[in-house]
Amino acid sequence: MDIALILFAKIFSFLSKMFNLGNGSTWPGHIALSLKPSLINDILTKSQTQTIIVVGTNGKTTTTKLLETILKSNGKNVLLNSSGANLLNGIASSLLLNSSIAGKLSCDFAILELDENAFPKLIENLDPNYIVALNLFRDQLDRYGEINTIAKHWKTSMQKLSKAKLILNADDPQIAYLGKDTKLDTSYFGLNERFVETKTMPHAADSILCPNCGQALNFKGYYFSHLGIWECPDCKFRRPSNVFSSFSDYPLQGTYAKYDILAAVLTAREIGINDKQIVAALKEFKPAFGRQEEIVYKDKHVQLFLAKNPISFNQSLSTVKDLGAKTLLIILNDKIPDGLDVSWIWDVDFEQILDKNVNIIVSGLRAYDMAVRLKYAGFFVHIAQEIDEAINLSLQSLEKNEKLYILPNYSAMLTARKILTGKKIL
């Protein structure tokens, strides 16, 4: 049975690549899982491979890439679920394609990036070695639902685990809650620096009620959104105190990337890699596709900053502003991987973050929604709905040696990247 499935997946994937049938990366897994639901667990338990799971709304891909870089440069064989395939189908496909005919993996580590709904499903049948939980923000309510519900579901599903080591973000109350009263080995990362916000609650904040008792939390200060130093005045549940909060090298810009770097470094330390080896590895780090990725196109420098929900958008805006951006191309799509509802663009703090004289071009299937959002924020924008046309228009408006900053959401990023590199990722 297993051999037949594995052969089928390998042949199917080979044929779909050969005849260019489009997305060959998740179909074999989809079919194999429906025939054998325990497939993922079977392969992983049969192999000597250690499993690292990465979950959270923002930063999964970057954290995975950081960990991959550290592990590989320290001589480990690493398997990843291929880009964007963070549902069970995609994971099953990756495992099938990389296993031997006997259904065994030869790699030392599998780093699996999972979406909010796939995570509890996967750990129903699997006790991974490490779980890295980054954050929970509102993202695609039409698909994932409300964050309180997600957090509760995660906590319940994790009760069955017995060997996993948890690496948790102490600054996010919902994530820190996963470590409360657990028998699992738990360590925390978080920031320890000057607060960006101390008084007012940033607008796009989500987790302001205590995940333990439901009272409003007290915050000493915020780093961004609802990440900060917090305590419940009622049940006294509070941010853990023993937190890994600084490292010597940060290979990416911005506060949000700092969290991803701390998470990856802390996980690497838990695995037994020392700081010297980690620093050396991070020197070779290249950003994941679309996440601060730099591309030269028609002799112009272009940098992509994925901006897929209010939090990642705000963080990307702050980062490009700090980098001195003068021309921005914002691309908004509403395809299935983006979420069909674009209401969240009204929770992005354009007014507070951007200077009024920045040159903005908007594009994508929902270009006019973005244009209206920016009009009400007091910006004048140029509109070009087609992405290739918008890229050309933006490049023409650049001054000599000026860099173009592109802020796309997910499917828009894939299209923009394909135009810029001439290559397809998915």
Next chain:
Amino acid sequence: MINNLSLTIGWLYPALMSTYGDRGNVLALQKRCEWRGIKVEIKPIDASSTNSDLASCDLLMMGGAQDTQQEVVAEDLIKKKKTFSELIEKGIPGLYICGGFQYLGQYYQTADGHKLIQLGILNMYTENPGGERLIGNVAIDAADLFGKQTILAGFENHGGRTILGKDIQPLGKVLKGFGSNDKAGEEGAVYKNTIGTYLHGPILPKNPELADYLIGKALEIKYKEKIELVALDDLLENEARLTIVKRLGIAL
């Protein structure tokens, strides 16, 4: 003609009831007033506000929320019920989205059969039968409110189905999408100058007629005379709405 027009917009529970872009509705009201020289004060109304804070508002807006947040708000709202109800009966215009809309009714029955008593200001109730949420782009015709065909477009995402009683009219007929409940082909509710709806998007920025309707009513109640609003350039707003209308295959 009255000079120096001004409005106080009460934003109900901005921290707790602001899931997915409801701030856009407040921004649309504010900007469309300011572009016409009408002075605006945005007054957040929450647990720290008094009844007289609430009573000083000329126009109200309340968004939706997650379940936990909604329970916290319900506790406070009941303390303000009398003032709130008086404002609505007096014709103070307001826009109530999703969870905010459901609060105005008699009760909300949860998927597991619990009946949560709501404010009972509007003659309607909401039941959540469990199962599938109603999710997707939606377009309605609010002809009754505007006296002519007026297409409003947005995005709906709700588990509750709202059923209207007597003396309360729907906001519009569903052209494409589900509506307040998936059976009657109707969306939202209108009672005096209070408007309830499940349309996110947010609704006001890309449906400027509705924003102007609320502003016009607020001025009329405050200054006790009808005040003509200066026309604005709504090209972008209309294109944003047409994106959805075309996507839904509605012939214009």
